[in-house]
Every structure is written in structure tokens, then in C-alpha cells.
Amino acid sequence: xxxxxxxxxxxxxxxxxxxxxxxxxxxxxxxxxxxxxxxxxxxxxxxxxxxxxxxxxxxxxxxxxxxxxxxxxxxxxxxxxxxxxxxxxxxxxxxxxxxxxxxxxxxxxxxxxxxxxxxxxxxxxxxxxxxxxxxxxxxxxxxxxxxxxxxxxxxxxxxxxxxxxxxxxxxxxxxxxxxxxxxxxxxxxxxxxxxxxxxxxxxxxxxxxxxxxxxxxxxxxxxxxxxxxxxxxxxxxxxxxxxxxxxxxxxxxxxxxxxxxxxxxxxxxxxxxxxxx
Amino acid sequence: xxxxxxxxxxxxxxxxxxxxxxxxxxxxxxxxxxxxxxxxxxxxxxxxxxxxxxxxxxxxxxxxxxxxxxxxxxxxxxxxxxxxxxxxxxxxxxxxxxxxxxxxxxxxxxxxxxxxxxxxxxxxxxxxxxxxxxxxxxxxxxxxxxxxxxxxxxxxxxxxxxxxxxxxxxxxxxxxxxxxxxxxxxxxxxxxxxxxxxxxxxxxxxxxxxxxxxxxxxxxxxxxxxxxxxxxxxxxxxxxxxxxxxxxxxxxxxxxxxxxxxxxxxxxxxxxxxxxxxxxxxxxxxxxxxxxxxxxxxxxxxxxxxxxxxxxxxxxxxxxxxxxxxxxxxxxxxxxxxxxxxxxxxxxxxxxxx
Amino acid sequence: xxxxxxxxxxxxxxxxxxxxxxxxxxxxxxxxxxxxxxxxxxxxxxxxxxxxxxxxxxxxxxxxxxxxxxxxxxxxxxxxxxxxxxxxxxxxxxxxxxxxxxxxxxxxxxxxxxxxxxxxxxxxxxxxxxxxxxxxxxxxxxxxxxxxxxxxxxxxxxxxxxxxxxxxxxxxxxxxxx
Numbered sequence: 001x002x003x004x005x006x007x008x009x010x011x012x013x014x015x016x017x018x019x020x021x022x023x024x025x026x027x028x029x030x031x032x033x034x035x036x037x038x039x040x041x042x043x044x045x046x047x048x049x050x051x052x053x054x055x056x057x058x059x060x061x062x063x064x065x066x067x068x069x070x071x072x073x074x075x076x077x078x079x080x081x082x083x084x085x086x087x088x089x090x091x092x093x094x095x096x097x098x099x100x101x102x103x104x105x106x107x108x109x110x111x112x113x114x115x116x117x118x119x120x121x122x123x124x125x126x127x128x129x130x131x132x133x134x135x136x137x138x139x140x141x142x143x144x145x146x147x148x149x150x151x152x153x154x155x156x157x158x159x160x161x162x163x164x165x166x167x168x169x170x171x172x173x174x175x176x177x178x179x180x181x182x183x184x185x186x187x188x189x190x191x192x193x194x195x196x197x198x199x200x201x202x203x204x205x206x207x208x209x210x211x212x213x214x215x216x217x218x219x220x221x222x223x224x225x226x227x228x229x230x231x232x233x234x235x236x237x238x239x240x241x242x243x244x245x246x247x248x249x250x251x252x253x254x255x256x257x258x259x260x261x262x263x264x265x266x267x268x269x270x271x272x273x274x275x276x277x
Numbered sequence: 278x279x280x281x282x283x284x285x286x287x288x289x290x291x292x293x294x295x296x297x298x299x300x301x302x303x304x305x306x307x308x309x310x311x312x313x314x315x316x317x318x319x320x321x322x323x324x325x326x327x328x329x330x331x332x333x334x335x336x337x338x339x340x341x342x343x344x345x346x347x348x349x350x351x352x353x354x355x356x357x358x359x360x361x362x363x364x365x366x367x368x369x370x371x372x373x374x375x376x377x378x379x380x381x382x383x384x385x386x387x388x389x390x391x392x393x394x395x396x397x398x399x400x401x402x403x404x405x406x407x408x409x410x411x412x413x414x415x416x417x418x419x420x421x422x423x424x425x426x427x428x429x430x431x432x433x434x435x436x437x438x439x440x441x442x443x444x445x446x447x448x449x450x451x452x453x454x455x456x457x458x459x460x461x462x463x464x465x466x467x468x469x470x471x472x473x474x475x476x477x478x479x480x481x482x483x484x485x486x487x488x489x490x491x492x493x494x495x496x497x498x499x500x501x502x503x504x505x506x507x508x509x510x511x512x513x514x515x516x517x518x519x520x521x522x523x524x525x526x527x528x529x530x531x532x533x534x535x536x537x538x539x540x541x542x543x544x545x546x547x548x549x550x551x552x553x554x555x556x557x558x559x560x561x562x563x564x565x566x567x568x569x570x571x572x573x574x575x576x577x578x579x580x581x582x583x584x585x586x587x588x589x590x591x592x593x594x595x596x597x598x599x600x601x602x603x604x605x606x607x608x609x610x611x612x613x614x615x616x617x618x619x620x621x622x623x624x625x626x627x628x629x630x631x
Numbered sequence: 632x633x634x635x636x637x638x639x640x641x642x643x644x645x646x647x648x649x650x651x652x653x654x655x656x657x658x659x660x661x662x663x664x665x666x667x668x669x670x671x672x673x674x675x676x677x678x679x680x681x682x683x684x685x686x687x688x689x690x691x692x693x694x695x696x697x698x699x700x701x702x703x704x705x706x707x708x709x710x711x712x713x714x715x716x717x718x719x720x721x722x723x724x725x726x727x728x729x730x731x732x733x734x735x736x737x738x739x740x741x742x743x744x745x746x747x748x749x750x751x752x753x754x755x756x757x758x759x760x761x762x763x764x765x766x767x768x769x770x771x772x773x774x775x776x777x778x779x780x781x782x783x784x785x786x787x788x789x790x791x792x793x794x795x796x797x798x799x800x801x802x803x804x805x806x807x808x809x
Contacts, residue, residue: 016482045478046475046478046479049475062484064482067482068473068483068485068486069485069486070487072339072365072366075336078335078340081329082339082340082341082342083347085344086327086348086349090347107335107336108332110332111331281663283660308673392672449669449696452672453695454666454667455666455692455695456660456666536692536695539691614694614698
């Protein structure tokens with residue numbers, strides 16, 4: 001490299017130099033990069049253990065440079081819980097899609113959240129099962145056509161999509177929830193900031209943090225990458241509005257436990273320290 | 278130097294696991310194993326360990342998977358319906374070569390079945406705990422002392438062979454108290470360089486994974502794993518032979534039913550019948566060597582189980598038609614009596630003549 | 632009846648039949664004999680009937696589930712009705728006659744009616760009828776050495792309930808003399 005050359009952009013160290021199996025135009029690549037940049041910037045690759053889902057990101061165990069575990073379908077929060085309990089000093093994240101996190105793994109998701117596990121969850125919501133070829137997901141929109149809702153999701157029989165961030169925001173164990181997307185440089189920067197916060201929260205002991213990334217699936221939606229982002233902006237964002245759904249630090253608390261204690265302050269049994277006061 | 282104490286089987290397994298270096302327990306309440314979880318919830322905080330009541334058996338076994346991947350000695354326990362739910366996670370552990378100890382305090386099935394003692398999960402434990410080509414090691418204790426001893430040993434074997442190990446007990450053994458001498462606490466545990474502990478910039482990243490999308494790679498791995506199973510079969514068979522030296526009517530029973538069979542053998546000997554008992558302690562690997570040692574004298578195998586006839590299949594396989602195999606079982610949570618087993622011994626004795 | 636004890640203790644949940652069985656099992660432990668204690672378990676524990684089987688023996692114990700006891704301690708009528716015909720000839724049945732109204736005559740079985748619940752209340756030992764009955768069974772069968780029984784009681788009463796030990800010992804003695 002000559003003296004005039006200056007590196008302005010390079011592969012993050014935490015993202016291994018391997019070819020991924022993601023389809024052209026798939027936002028997984030962007031989100032992987034944001035996670036890897038975060039790991040690099042926080043200098044935590046050596047302490048980080050990632051848990052991959054079942055779904056398109058199943059092979060991400062080969063892409064991230066940190067130690068990686070492949071979980072059974074939906075069980076990543078349970079696996080991540082245990083890894084964090086064994087090595088509390090490690091940074092543990094799970095990376096999950098909508099079928100994994102909000103359908104088969106909903107119990108694990110809700111309970112890891114309500115236990116206030118000090119872990120970080122990256123949740124990719126693209127309203128479809130990608131890996132298996134485009135079936136209806138728990139987050140598929142009403143009348144959305146998929147392989148298993150060929151006449152469009154019929155809410156009479158298939159019910160309604162789950163808004164995960166809203167759902168989890170009611171739980172006392174949760175510290176930070178933000179819904180972002182990666183359809184534009186501006187939104188990518190916002191998403192990066194949220195993901196970094198979610199990792200920093202864990203390091204600082206603030207508690208359970210989940211970042212929901214509203215995403216696309218050009219292959220199974222049958223649209224070009226740019227048309228997919230248009231469809232997403234037009235249809236998904238009204239259903240899944242971007243924004244912060246919970247942030248105990250912004251609310252003035254040091255961590256999720258403090259916020260929870262304030263919320264249930266009127267329950268005597270929850271506050272033995274006040275007995276006899 | 279510890280002394281004998283009276284303990285429930287469920288509690289003995291828990292205490293022994295802690296002494297074996299287990300510091301992580303993930304469980305879910307179900308009768309008749311709950312004392313084990315309760316014991317862990319009381320003792321783990323005192324020894325710097327973790328007790329976590331999971332949201333389900335499925336979550337519990339996947340926490341075992343995670344803790345094992347992270348290099349810890351870890352245990353879960355349940356009873357039959359809960360073990361079915363754990364099947365998925367056990368298969369994944371086998372597929373990732375993760376050690377771990379799973380306790381099944383069996384109750385009657387299928388479905389919710391009952392809550393009384395049973396041995397009807399033999400097939401599940403030895404044939405198909407979950408999907409895929411794999412085995413787990415299975416110990417079948419028949420006393421509270423053995424529950425302590427094999428819970429302790431299970432952790433070593435799990436680590437040695439990187440394999441899930443099951444303690445297959447039942448409601449009777451779990452609930453009963455007997456005097457037990459606890460093993461000494463372990464101070465040194467094996468290194469696990471494969472564990473996902475964070476690479477700390479000192480090594481390539483470790484991956485715990487059971488996904489192999491290339492058929493050749495998956496077949497290769499399965500073959501390698503089955504070679505390890507052959508080593509286990511060669512080295513880890515365990516059985517107790519009771520009055521087998523000249524036995525013509527050889528009973529075969531494990532766990533709780535072996536206690537009843539033993540009483541029946543003693544009663545038969547008092548009547549002049551040459552009866553004996555093979556008590557498999559490892560159900561997988563099945564103790565085939567023990568059977569070879571009685572083939573010269575045995576004229577009839579009488580398999581006694583608390584189910585509709587499961588281990589009897591393995592006895593037929595090892596007998597290969599050389600010695601007739603009979604079966605006597607009670608099911609639904611009923612414990613057979615020595616008297617009814619004795620009747621079967623007498624009938625077998627009459628049949629083989631003399 | 633020799634040194635082997637095959638005992639069923641039965642009553643309502645909460646009367647302490649499992650604890651009474653544990654005292655006897657602990658006596659066996661102290662004397663380094665073969666011992667087993669097996670409780671009934673399940674929904675009947677929650678207010679229904681409860682029982683346990685206790686075996687003290689010199690040889691390894693086969694089934695810990697006793698179907699032909701040589702000793703019976705009974706603390707309610709349903710248990711009396713259930714187990715009265717199970718006791719083997721030459722056996723002993725110790726019955727709380729405060730609670731069991733109909734005590735049968737059993738052929739070749741020594742039936743000892745002790746108003747244990749009444750005795751406990753009169754002597755400020757509420758809740759120790761179970762222990763009084765253990766004392767009576769001991770007086771009838773001498774299933775262990777006397778000092779062993781008191782030592783067993785000391786092992787069975789948790790350290791934090793030390794103040795209850797004296798009452799339990801007194802109840803044992805009361806039962807022995809009943």
C-alpha cells in the first residue's frame with residue numbers, strides 16, 4: 001500500500017472472509033455486517049458467543065468470527081441463557097428470524113425476556129419463512145400471499161401477525177427494544193446505533209435487549225431487492241412502525257431491574273426491603 | 278470421611294451430581310422427580326451453582342445444550358412425558374457430541390399415563406430418544422446407593438465420550454429412602470478445548486453445530502460417531518450376576534424390577550430351583566458379555582419388566598435362539614410381587630423339565 | 632417376629648405417618664441394617680390418605696413396597712379398612728383408637744388400641760400422636776435397641792426445631808408406656 005492509499009472501508013474482523021449463502025439483495029448481509037462492526041468497535045470478539053437460529057441464518061455459525069453455537073429451531077434464547085449463565089463475563093447474542101423467534105420459539109423468547117436475561121437478540125422480521133421456500137410466518141401480513149397462504153393470509157382462519165416489539169414491551173425483564181430497518185443509508189446508520197446499544201447494554205449490565213429489524217425477502221416475495229424495499233415501506237412499516245418500544249435507560253433507570261421495581265412498587269411481597277419500614 | 282445417610286433416590290442423584298462437579302441444573306416440575314429439582318434449587322445457590330426453572334422441558338434441555346456447549350457439567354431431570362419433550366434437544370446434543378446428564382424418573386405411559394413407577398421408557402432410552410442415528414449411554418440403578426454412584430459416574434463418561442448420558446430410574450427408586458454413602462466431591466474436571474467459551478483472540482473460533490448439508494460430510498461424521506459407540510460397547514458394559522454360576526432359569530431384570538426378581542430368585546433357590554439373575558446396569562450399551570457367560574447353563578431366560586415387554590427384545594437379540602426367552606411384566610404403575618415372579622420361575626422350571 | 636420389620640404406616644396426609652416411618656428407618660440406619668422407606672405419592676398426599684412402607688432387615692431388601700406387613704400403624708378408619716387383612720399371622724397392629732372407631736378382631740394378629748390423639752392432647756403434645764404410636768410399636772416389637780430409637784429421633788428432628796426434640800422424646804416414652 002502506497003503512502004497515498006488510505007483504507008476507508010474494509011471487511012469487519014468479526015465477519016470471516018467466506019462466501020455466504022444468502023440470496024442477492026438479502027438484507028441479512030447488511031445486518032451481519034452491522035453486528036460484526038459492533039463486535040469490532042467494542043473489541044469483544046474474543047469474549048462473544050453467538051447463537052444462530054434455524055432458518056436462512058442457520059449457516060451464520062460459519063460467518064461470524066466469534067465462537068458460535070447452532071441452536072435447534074426456536075431455542076436460541078434458551079441456549080443463549082445457559083451460555084450467559086455459565087460465562088457471565090462473555091457477551092452472548094442470538095440472531096433469529098421471525099418463524100424461529102415468534103412462532104416455534106415464542107415460549108423461549110418470552111421467557112428469556114421476562115427472566116431479564118442479560119443477552120442481546122437480533123430479530124430479523126421479513127414476514128416469511130425464507131429457508132424453507134416462502135411459507136406464511138407469524139409476522140406475515142393480512143392477505144399476504146405465501147406458499148402456504150396462496151389465497152392471501154386469511155385472518156379468519158390464520159389470525160393476525162404478531163408485533164413482537166410491542167408484545168415484549170409489556171415485560172418487566174426487558175431493558176431495551178427498538179424496531180429498525182436497513183432500507184437506506186440513513187436507516188442502516190440508525191440500525192447500527194441500535195444494535196450497538198443492544199450490545200453495550202449487555203456489557204453494562206442494563207439487561208435484555210432486542211433489536212427487531214424489519215427486513216425483506218426478495219427471492220420469496222418474488223420482487224427485485226429495490227421493489228422489495230418499496231413493498232416493505234408501503235406495507236410492513238405501517239404494521240410494524242419503527243421506533244423505540246422500551247428503553248429503561250431513557251426512562252431514567254440504571255437497568256431493567258430498577259425499572260421493574262418502580263413499576264411494581266405497590267406490591268408488598270415484591271419488596272421485602274420495605275417491610276417494617 | 279462421609280457417613281451413610283438416609284436419602285430419597287431423587288435427592289441422592291442431585292447431591293451426587295453436585296459432588297461430580299455439576300453446577301448447572303435446568304428443570305421443570307413433574308411427578309415423581311420433583312424432589313431432584315427442589316434439592317437443586319436449595320443447594321445450587323449454596324455452592325455457587327445455577328438452578329433455573331425453565332419455561333418447559335424443551336427449554337430446559339436446550340439450556341443443557343447451551344451450558345454444555347459452554348463447557349459446563351450440566352444436568353436436567355424429568356419423568357416420562359417430559360423426557361419426550363426433551364427428545365429434540367437430546368438428539369441435537371448427540372449431533373453436536375455434547376456431554377450432559379439427563380435423569381428420567383419413569384412413570385406409567387403412554388400420554389399422561391399415571392404417576393406410579395414404570396419402566397416403559399426402555400425403548401425410548403435405548404432406541405429412539407430423538408430423531409436420527411444416535412445412541413446415548415443409559416445407566417439403570419436399582420438402589421439409592423447406585424443412583425448416587427451412577428449419577429456421579431455419568432458425568433465422567435459423558436465427558437470422556439462426549440455423549441449424553443441418561444440415568445433411567447423410576448418413581449419407586451426416586452421416592453424411596455435407603456442408606457447411602459455419598460462420593461467425595463470432585464476437585465478436578467477435564468479440559469474442554471472444543472467448548473464455546475469465547476476464543477479470547479487465542480484460537481480459531483469454535484463452532485457447536487449439528488448441521489451438515491453435504492451428505493458425504495454427514496455420513497462421515499455418523500460413521501465416526503458409531504466407531505466411538507463401538508468403543509463404548511467394548512469398554513462400558515455393566516451388569517450384576519446374581520446366583521448365575523449354575524443357573525438354569527436365568528431372570529433378566531433392571532432397576533426396580535430387578536429387586537423383585539432378586540427376591541424371587543432367592544425364594545426359588547429355597548425351593549431347589551436353580552434360578553439366577555442377570556441385572557443389566559448399562560441398558561445401552563446392553564451387557565451382552567454377561568449373557569455369554571451364562572449360555573452354557575441357562576435353559577430359559579425369564580425377563581421381568583414393569584412394562585409390556587421392551588428389554589425382552591434385547592435379550593432375544595443376544596440369545597439368538599440359543600435359549601428360549603419368556604417375559605413377565607406388569608404395567609400402568611403396578612410393581613410386580615416376588616410371589617407372582619416366583620410362579621413364573623416355577624412354570625419355567627416345570628417346562629424345561631427334570 | 633424376629634429382627635425383620637415390614638411395617639406399613641397409614642393415615643391422613645398431615646398426621647405425620649411419613650415422619651414416623653423415617654424415625655424407624657433412621658433407627659435401622661444407625662444400627663447399620665438394611666433399610667428401605669417408600670412413601671405413597673401423588674394426589675392422595677394433598678389431604679387424602681398417605682402411607683409408607685418401612686423395612687428393616689439383615690439381608691438386602693427386594694421390593695420396598697410392602698404388601699404383607701408384619702406390623703401396621705394406623706391413624707384413620709380408611710387405612711384400617713384397607714390394611715387390616717394384609718397383616719401376616721403373628722404380626723402387630725398399633726391403632727390410634729381416638730380416630731379409628733371400628734377396630735376389627737384379627738386372627739393371630741396382636742391389635743393394640745392406643746388413644747394416641749387423645750393422649751397427645753392431654754399431655755400438651757398436639758400433633759405427636761404419630762410418635763406415640765411409634766413408641767407403642769417399639770414396646771410391642773423392640774424393632775431396634777432402645778437407645779437407638781432415641782438417637783434416631785435426634786437425627787430426625789431438624790436442628791432448627793431443637794425445642795421440639797424434648798416433646799418428641801416425651802411422646803415416644805409416653806407411647807412405650809401406653
